[in-house]
Amino acid sequence: MHWLFGDQLGPHFLRPSQDIDLTGDAPLLMIEARSVFKRRRFHRAKAHLLLSAMRHRAAELGDRVTYVRATTYRDGLDQAARGRHVTVHHPTSYAALALVRSLPNVAVGPARGFLVPMQDFAAWAHRHGGRRLRQEDFYRWVRRGHDLLMDEDHPAGGRWNLDHDNRQPPPRDATTLAVDRPYRPREDEIDEEVRHDLDHWEKDGDVSFVGRDSPRLFPATRAEARTALRCFMDHRLPTFGPYEDAMLAEDQVMSHSLLSSSLNLGLLDPAECAERAEAEWRAGRAPLNSVEGYVRQVAGWREYVWQLYWHFGEEYRQHNELRHTAPLPDWWNDLDANSVGARCLQTILAQVRDTGWTHHIPRLMVLGSYALQRGWDPAAVTDWFHRCFVDGYDWVMVPNVIGMSQYADGGRMTTKPYTSGGAYINRMSDLCGPCVYQPRDRTGAHACPYTAGYWVFLDRHRSRFERNHRTARAVKGLDRLTDLDEVRRQERTRGDTPP
The missing domain is CATH 1.10.579.10 (DNA Cyclobutane Dipyrimidine Photolyase, subunit A, domain 3)
Structure with a gap:
């Protein structure tokens, strides 16, 4: 049985590897643990998105998945696995990693959803002295290794970093950028069920949230995430670069992609996002400064933050x-x-x-x-x-x-x-x-x-x-x-x- 955490929802988490056998109809497990929301006062919209994404994924997987609603992960595993051997991809937090390592009959495989394997980063960090690891050096290394925005051995356009072109203030007297609004998904009966459950938990005093739960604004399925990615690439990427550091009171989203939650839920893979952006530039549909700025965020900064979290160790916090x-x-x-x-x-x-x-x-x-x-x-x-x-x-x-x-x-x-x-x-x-x-x-x-x-x-x-x-x-x-x-x-x- 293979266990999928709530941030491991995309198809790339079900590709077989030498460490984890996911061939055929290998049974899957998902655990919705209410204790996650008891420990902290989360934003209501965040809780809604996470539960909606998990339940949508379970509905897609059908009979292949055992979906357990339990008080804790440990209780859910006891209820579903019943002593069976369980595999899981490397979780995304120290607490979750400590949990799965403490459980009997659970084997932890490599992380998915990132461009660079942890052991490769460790080797790169060792070559660079281990302590001061510059993001710019890491970013160039990733671009070379994954052939992103490269013309043979040189950066596309002759420069690695186009930040200088991407620091413009908002257009004078504009209240919004003149770009298409971002993709917004439509809620369905699963969202209705999630909202009902969250209302019930709050009413019972079981959990407490902060913030407002407006109609869901972010993708909860792979299909929604791919639509959001396509809409960003087609309509918003060209103006992303110049105004990525600008703010307007009446335009919260500007030209940003709003794909971070989809990436972090595992609905999108960073490689498909970065490669799609490069394809837009190669086709002449987006300027290089916008594409480089976006690739830098996905393949540079996001990847860098993930690697440093594990490299610096648990005491870093x-x-x-x-x-x-x-x-x-x-x-x-x-x-x-x-x-x-x-x-x-x-x-x-x-x-x-x-x-x-x-x-x-x-x-x-x-x-x-x-x-x-x-x-x-x-x-x-x-x-x-x-x-x-x-x-x-x-x-x-x-x-x-x-x-x-x-x-x-x-x-x-x-x-x-x-x-x-x-x-x-x-x-x-x-x-x-x-x-x-x-x-x-x-x-x-x-x-x-x-x-x-x-x-x-x-x-x-x-x-x-x-x-x-x-x-x-x-x-x-x-x-x-x-x-x-x-x-x-x-x-x-x-x-x-x-x-």
């Missing part, structure tokens, strides 16, 4: 080099966007509340930056991102938040903290114009919480960042601030109240 220990306030945990006055944070927090998703720049430069500036506990911030995003998994959020967003690893993953004053948000969005706060103001009634927070953050860690070549110049700017004492006092007074 506990890193807290900046010694940030402040708890997350209730308004943040409850996604209470209505209590927030700062328009950028209010807008993005509302997007998370309503959909469980926002793209990478709001995550990093609005949500993550605010948490970093306030000195919130990075482990709690990581857990919040894991719970509140439909594409959030342990392997996704630990490196992204601990390493990049909160700089809690002290620079193992990035060379500087990713935070800024309000000027960056103002340049890359239309969020600041109508806001009660002004990006240039550090003090006073209109002081931008990001601008004030940025300077207080640098001041708090002056001794560390004045020695970093990427932040030393910014730290020197503290000496030119004649109102620094007032900025400090103002931020202490703000405390954890919504800005």
Whole structure:
């Protein structure tokens, strides 16, 4: 019997290998464990998507799969396997891996759903010294190894990195990008059943969710995911690159693919996404900067984050080099966007509340930056991102938040903290114009919480960042601030109240 976890739902998880025999009609097992939702307060839309995807996959597999609804995975396995030998592909979290390794008669095979086998990455990391593993070096290695955007031994177009072409602010005076809206699936009777069950669990007090469960916005089946991929490639990929870092208040999705949840559920394979994007460029239907930017996200960053999660080890999540220990306030945990006055944070927090998703720049430069500036506990911030995003998994959020967003690893993953004053948000969005706060103001009634927070953050860690070549110049700017004492006092007074 072969066990499929809820993020192993695509056909590539059923291809036979020398480690796992899936030929013919080898019986399958899926376990829906309610304990997953009891342990944490997940976003309601995330719970809905996961259960919908699992139940849809079980319906597709028919009599071949034994689908068990149990209190825990262990209970479900006891109920279904009854001592039989069980195989499973390498799970995507340390907790799940520890669980399957602790179970009798369960054999763990290699991971699926990623481009690079773990042992290949380990060999590459060893060749590069093991500690500082640059994403750019890894990305080029992956492109060569998988012949992605390559012209023989050279990068297509002559350059590996087209980031410089992909940092444009949104078009002036535009409220939305002039592109087709993304594919949205239609709910069916399985979604109706899922919503009924979640309502019942909440009513019984069995579980508690955060956020809203609007009609399902993301694919729950392989067919839906392939349709979403095709729609992105046909209509949105050409404008993805230039505006991938831009934000508009009325356009949450911009030209983003919205395929991260499909990839992380295993409904899509990263190779088919990257190869399809390259085919669009080769056919002259999408510019190279957009295609390279997308390939970088899928074959570069996503793959890099997955590998670092396992390479750095289980203790990596506990890193807290900046010694940030402040708890997350209730308004943040409850996604209470209505209590927030700062328009950028209010807008993005509302997007998370309503959909469980926002793209990478709001995550990093609005949500993550605010948490970093306030000195919130990075482990709690990581857990919040894991719970509140439909594409959030342990392997996704630990490196992204601990390493990049909160700089809690002290620079193992990035060379500087990713935070800024309000000027960056103002340049890359239309969020600041109508806001009660002004990006240039550090003090006073209109002081931008990001601008004030940025300077207080640098001041708090002056001794560390004045020695970093990427932040030393910014730290020197503290000496030119004649109102620094007032900025400090103002931020202490703000405390954890919504800005």
